[in-house]
Amino acid sequence: MPNIAREELKPEESEQLLLLPGGHPPLWNHMDSTGPVGLQQREGAPGCSQEGLPCPSDSSELVLACLQQFKVTETQLRQIQASLLCSMEHALGGQASPASSVRMLPTYVGSTPHGTEQGDFVVLELGATGASLRVLWVTLVGNEGHRMEPRSQEFVIPPEVMLGPGQQLFDFAARCLSEFLDAIPMDKKGLQLGFSFSFPCHQTGLDRSTLISWTKGFRCSGVEGHDVVQLLRDAIKRQGAYSIDVVAVVNDTVGTMMGCEPGFGPCEVGLVVDTGTNACYMEEARHVAVLDEDRGRVCVSVEWGSFSDDGVLGPVLTTFDHALDQESLNPGAQRFEKMIGGLYLGELVRLVLAHLAQQGVLFDGCTSSALLTHGSILLEHVAEMEDPLAGAARVHAILQDLGLSVGASDAELVQYVCATVLTRAARLCAAALAAVLSRLRHSRELQMLQIAVATGGRVFERHPSFLSILQETVKLLAPECDVSFIPSVDGGGRGVAMVTAVAARLAAHRRLLEETLAPFRLNHEQLAVVQAQMREAMVKGLRGEASSLRMLPTYVRATPDGTERGDFLALDLGGTNFRVLLVCVTAGGVKITSQVYSIPEYVAQGSGQQLFDHIVDCIVDFQQKQGLSGQSLPLGFTFSFPCRQLGLDQGILLNWTKGFNASDCEGQDVVCLLREAIRRRQAVELNVVAIVNDTVGTMMSCGYEDPRCEVGLIVGTGTNACYMEELRNVAAVAGDSGHMCINMEWGAFGDDGSLDLLRTCFDANVDQASINPGKQSFEKMISGMYLGEIVRHILLHLTSLGVLFRGQQTQRLQTRDIFKTKFLSEIESDSLALRQVRAILEDLGLPLTSDDALMVLEVCQAVSQRAAQLCGAGVAAVVEKIRENRGLEELTVSVGVDGTLYKLHPHFSSLVAATVRKLAPRCVVTFLQSEDGSGKGAALVTAVACRLAQTACV
Ligand code: 0WK
Ligand code: BGC
Ligand code: BGC
Numbered sequence: 026m027p028n029i030a031r032e033e034l035k036p037e038e039s040e041q042l043l044l045l046p047g048g049h050p051p052l053w054n055h056m057d058s059t060g061p062v063g064l065q066q067r068e069g070a071p072g073c074s075q076e077g078l079p080c081p082s083d084s085s086e087l088v089l090a091c092l093q094q095f096k097v098t099e100t101q102l103r104q105i106q107a108s109l110l111c112s113m114e115h116a117l118g119g120q121a122s123p124a125s126s127v128r129m130l131p132t133y134v135g136s137t138p139h140g141t142e143q144g145d146f147v148v149l150e151l152g153a154t155g156a157s158l159r160v161l162w163v164t165l166v167g168n169e170g171h172r173m174e175p176r177s178q179e180f181v182i183p184p185e186v187m188l189g190p191g192q193q194l195f196d197f198a199a200r201c202l203s204e205f206l207d208a209i210p211m212d213k214k215g216l217q218l219g220f221s222f223s224f225p226c227h228q229t230g231l232d233r234s235t236l237i238s239w240t241k242g243f244r245c246s247g248v249e250g251h252d253v254v255q256l257l258r259d260a261i262k263r264q265g266a267y268s269i270d271v272v273a274v275v276n277d278t279v280g281t282m283m284g285c286e287p288g289f290g291p292c293e294v295g296l297v298v299d300t301g302t303n304a305c306y307m308e309e310a311r312h313v314a315v316l317d318e319d320r321g322r323v324c325v326s327v328e329w330g331s332f333s334d335d336g337v338l339g340p341v342l343t344t345f346d347h348a349l350d351q352e353s354l355n356p357g358a359q360r361f362e363k364m365i366g367g368l369y370l371g372e373l374v375r376l377v378l379a380h381l382a383q384q385g386v387l388f389d390g391c392t393s394s395a396l397l398t399h400g401s402i403l404l405e406h407v408a409e410m411e412d413p414l415a416g417a418a419r420v421h422a423i424l425q426d427l428g429l430s431v432g433a434s435d436a437e438l439v440q441y442v443c444a445t446v447l448t449r450a451a452r453l454c455a456a457a458l459a460a461v462l463s464r465l466r467h468s469r470e471l472q473m474l475q476i477a478v479a480t481g482g483r484v485f486e487r488h489p490s491f492l493s494i495l496q497e498t499v500k501l502l503a504p505e506c507d508v509s510f511i512p513s514v515d516g517g518g519r520g521v522a523m524v525t526a527v528a529a530r531l532a533a534h535r536r537l538l539e540e541t542l543a544p545f546r547l548n549h550e551q552l553a554v555v556q557a558q559m560r561e562a563m564v565k566g567l568r569g570e571a572s573s574l575r576m577l578p579t580y581v582r583a584t585p586d587g588t589e590r591g592d593f594l595a596l597d598l599g600g601t602n603f604r605v606l607l608v609c610v611t612a613g614g615v616k617i618t619s620q621v622y623s624i625p626e627y628v629a630q631g632s633g634q635q636l637f638d639h640i641v642d643c644i645v646d647f648q649q650k651q652g653l654s655g656q657s658l659p660l661g662f663t664f665s666f667p668c669r670q671l672g673l674d675q676g677i678l679l680n681w682t683k684g685f686n687a688s689d690c691e692g693q694d695v696v697c698l699l700r701e702a703i704r705r706r707q708a709v710e711l712n713v714v715a716i717v718n719d720t721v722g723t724m725m726s727c728g729y730e731d732p733r734c735e736v737g738l739i740v741g742t743g744t745n746a747c748y749m750e751e752l753r754n755v756a757a758v759a760g761d762s763g764h765m766c767i768n769m770e771w772g773a774f775g776d777d778g779s780l781d782l783l784r785t786c787f788d789a790n791v792d793q794a795s796i797n798p799g800k801q802s803f804e805k806m807i808s809g810m811y812l813g814e815i816v817r818h819i820l821l822h823l824t825s826l827g828v829l830f831r832g833q834q835t836q837r838l839q840t841r842d843i844f845k846t847k848f849l850s851e852i853e854s855d856s857l858a859l860r861q862v863r864a865i866l867e868d869l870g871l872p873l874t875s876d877d878a879l880m881v882l883e884v885c886q887a888v889s890q891r892a893a894q895l896c897g898a899g900v901a902a903v904v905e906k907i908r909e910n911r912g913l914e915e916l917t918v919s920v921g922v923d924g925t926l927y928k929l930h931p932h933f934s935s936l937v938a939a940t941v942r943k944l945a946p947r948c949v950v951t952f953l954q955s956e957d958g959s960g961k962g963a964a965l966v967t968a969v970a971c972r973l974a975q976t977a978c979v
Pocket of ligand 3 (some may be wrong): 599607665666718739741743772942
C-alpha cells in the first residue's frame with residue numbers, strides 16, 4: 026500500500042488516524058511522499074488522457090485529495106452520533122420531523138421472542154437484498170424441539186418489475202410464493218405468512234403497514250401511501266393458487282433482531298447492512314409518543330437511512346456522494362444510506378475509480394464505457410477486490426471484465442479505494458449504532474449497557490472487515506456500552522416467523538374475541554325487532570293480557586303545571602342510595618335538602634319490618650337534623666320496585682328487584698308497611714300522600730322544568746321507564762279521556778322468553794347467579810347491577826380460551842361482583858389512556874399485557890353498547906306509541922332520565938339517543954338528565970295530589 030508523508034496532516038488528524046481501530050492499516054501511513062507505490066510514470070493508451078499525466082508526486086496528491094474526502098474524523102463521527110441521537114429523540118417525541126431526520130417507526134413488536142412460538146410459517150422477504158425476493162418455509166419448534174432448518178428459495182426480480190406498477194410487483198411476489206409452495210411437500214392448509222418488507226412504513230398494527238417511500242432500487246407506482254399487506258393479500262387472491270393468511274408485516278431489521286439465536290439473546294437491537302441499511306431496537310413504550318403506552322417495550326425501526334442533517338453530514342459528503350445521489354432513483358433522499366448501503370458502495374468505488382482514471386492516476390488514465398456505466402461495480406465486486414488475500418487477483422479479473430487494463434500498482438490502489446469506501450461506511454454505521462446504544466442506555470437509565478446486537482445483511486457476510494471496524498468504532502464512540510454482535514443465521518427469516526407466530530397467536534385471539542363479542546353487536550334489524558316486541562308487549566300489558574310488561578297505572582294523571590306550592594318530605598328508595606329529602610316548592614322554584622342513608626345488604630335482604638323500621642329511623646334522623654321533628658309534612662315515597670297501584674297512596678309490591686329481597690313485603694301495600702313502621706315508632710307524625718316509582722318521580726321532576734317531558738327513564742342499578750298513556754288505552758283504569766302515567770316495569774321485558782334470541786351464555790350465567798333467576802331479563806342486559814358481572818363472565822371465558830391474561834384464571838376474577846359496572850365507565854372514558862385501563866385492572870390483581878387491556882376495553886364497549894342500544898330500542902317503542910296514540914306525523918317529546926349508568930358512562934347516553942333516532946325517526950326526542958333525582962318528583966306528585974285534594978275540598 027502506498028504511504029503518505031505525515032507532515033501533510035493536521036496534528037489532531039494524524040493522531041486520530043493512527044487511532045484507527047482494529048489494526049486496519051491507517052489509510053495514509055502507507056503513502057510515502059512519492060504517493061502510492063504504483064503511481065510511477067505511465068505510457069499513453071486509447072481512451073486515455075495522455076497529455077499531462079500527473080507526475081508521481083502529483084498523482085499521490087490526487088489520490089490523497091480524492092480519498093481524503095472519505096476520511097471521517099472522530100470529531101465528525103461524534104457529531105453525527107450526537108445529531109442522530111437528537112433526531113431520534115425528536116421523532117420519538119412525536120414532534121414533526123423534517124424529511125432529513127430518522128423516522129423512529131413503532132413496529133408493534135412488543136417483546137423479544139420467548140421461544141414458545143411453534144408452527145409452520147411461510148415468510149416472504151422483499152427488499153432486503155435488492156433485486157431479489159426470498160420465500161421461506163420456517164418450522165418453529167418452541168423451546169423443547171430440535172431446531173429445523175428453514176427451506177428457502179430466492180427469486181430475481183426483473184428491473185422492470187422493480188420500477189413498474191405496484192400491482193405487477195405484488196403479482197410477481199404472489200407467483201413466486203405459489204411456485205415455492207408447489208415444491209413444498211407439506212400440508213398447505215391454513216398457511217400463515219410473515220411479510221418481511223424492508224422499506225420505511227407507518228405501521229398501525231402487526232398486519233397493517235403503509236409504505237412511506239421506496240428506497241434502494243425500488244420505485245413501483247401506486248404503492249406509497251398504501252397498506253402493503255392489503256396489496257399482497259389482493260395479489261395472493263388474484264393468484265388464487267393458495268389461501269394464505271398474511272398475519273404480520275415486519276421490517277428486515279426486526280426479523281434480524283427476533284431471529285437472534287436463543288443462546289446469545291435476547292438481542293434487543295437489529296442491525297442490517299445489505300443493499301440498504303437500518304436498525305431497530307427495543308425502546309421503552311412510554312417514550313414513543315404515538316403509542317399511548319406507559320409500560321413495556323416496543324420495537325422501533327429507526328430508519329436511519331433518511332438521516333441527512335446537512336450540518337453534520339455536509340462536511341463528510343464527498344463529491345462522489347453527491348454524484349451518486351444525483352444519479353440515484355431518489356435524489357436528496359436516503360443520503361446516509363447512500364454512504365453505507367451495499368447498493369451504493371460499488372457505485373462509490375466506480376465513481377472514484379473513474380475519477381482517478383480520468384485524473385490519469387489509474388489505468389494509465391484510461392477509462393472504459395463499462396467503467397463509466399452506472400452500477401457496473403457491485404457490492405460483491407468490492408468484497409472480492411477488497412479481500413486481503415485473493416483481492417489483488419480479483420481486481421485484475423473484475424476490472425478486465427470492465428474493459429480496463431490493470432497495472433500492478435493499480436490493483437493495490439483499487440483495493441485501497443475499496444477499503445477506504447468500506448471503512449467510511451463502517452465508521453458511519455458505527456456512529457449511528459452508537460447513537461442507538463446511547464439512546465438505549467439513556468432510556469433505561471443505566472450507567473453501563475450490556476447489549477446483544479443482531480447483525481444481518483450481505484455487507485456483513487461479505488466484508489468481514491466491516492464488522493471489526495464497526496465494533497472498534499462503537500467501542501470508541503460508546504465506551505459505556507458492552508456490545509456483543511450476533512450474526513443472524515438466516516437473514517432474519519426465523520425472526521420474521523417468530524413475529525408471525527406472535528401475530529398469528531394475537532390474530533387467533535382476536536378472532537376468538539370477535540366470536541365471543543359478536544352476539545353483543547346488535548344490528549338495526551335486531552333492534553327493530555326488540556322495539557316491535559316491546560310495542561306488542563306494551564299493548565298486551567295495557568289490555569291486561571299476558572305480557573312481560575306489566576304496564577302499571579300510577580294514578581299520576583298530569584305532569585306538574587308549576588302552580589304546586591308547599592314543603593314536602595320525600596323518600597327515595599331503590600337506587601344506589603336511599604335518600605330522605607325536604608322539598609320546598611315556592612313560586613321562586615324548588616329548594617331541596619336531602620340526606621343519603623345506606624341500606625345495608627342484610628337490611629335489604631332481611632325482614633320487611635326491619636327494612637321499614639330502618640327507613641323510619643332515617644326519616645327521624647333527617648327530621649331531627651333539619652329541625653322538622655314533630656312536623657307532619659306531606660310525604661312522597663319514591664319506591665323503585667314494581668308495584669300495582671290501586672291509588673296514589675296504595676302500591677302493592679309485586680316482587681323485589683335489584684338485590685332487594687326483604688321478606689313479608691311482596692304482595693303487601695308498601696305504604697301500609699311504611700305507616701305501620703311509623704306507628705311502631707311512636708311520636709312520629711308522617712302523612713304519606715303518594716307512592717311513586719322512580720321513573721315517575723324522574724318524569725315529574727324534569728316535567729317541572731319542561732312540560733313536554735312525558736317519559737321517565739331510569740338506567741341505574743336497575744332500569745325502567747314510564748310515560749303518559751292515553752287513559753282510553755289503560756284497561757285497568759276507568760275513563761277514556763285524559764292521560765295516565767304508566768310504569769312499564771320494562772326490566773321484566775323478555776321474561777316470557779321473547780329476548781332469548783339475544784341472550785348470551787354470559788347473560789344466562791349472570792341470571793343464574795342472581796337472587797331472582799328468570800326475572801328482569803331486560804334489566805339484566807342493561808342495568809348497572811349486572812353489566813360488570815356480564816363483563817366478568819366474558820373475561821373468565823376469554824381467559825379459559827387463553828386469549829386473556831395468558832390463560833391464567835385468577836382468584837380475583839372468579840369473585841362475584843369484583844368487576845364493578847363503574848369500571849366500564851372508567852375504562853371506556855376517552856380521556857383514559859390504555860395505561861390507566863391497565864391500572865384499573867391491575868388493582869383487580871389481573872396480570873395483564875397491553876393487548877389484554879385493549880381486549881378488556883373492547884369487551885366493556887361491546888357490553889355497554891348492547892345495553893344502550895336495547896335501552897334505545899325500548900325508548901323508541903315508547904315515543905312511537907305516544908306519537909301514534911296522538912295520530913301525529915311527528916312527535917316532539919322530552920324524556921327525563923336518571924341513573925348512575927346513564928349519567929356516568931361516557932357513551933351510554935349518546936348511544937341511546939342515536940338508537941332512538943334510527944328506530945323512531947318521526948320523533949324528536951330530547952333527553953333531560955334529572956338534576957334532583959326523583960325525590961323532587963315524588964314531592965311534586967304529592968304537591969299535585971295535595972292541590973287536587975284542596976280544590977276537591979273547596
Ligand atoms: C336517582 C333517583 C332514584 C333512582 C336512581 C336510579 O333519585 O330515584 O332510583 O337515580 O339510579 P341508581 O342510583 O340506581 O344508579
Ligand atoms: C429501508 C429500511 C430497511 C433497510 C435495510 C432501507 O432502505 O428504508 O426499512 O430496513 O433499507 O434493508
Ligand atoms: C324496578 C323498577 C325501577 C327500576 C329503576 C327496577 O328494578 O323494578 O321499579 O324503576 O329498577 O330503579
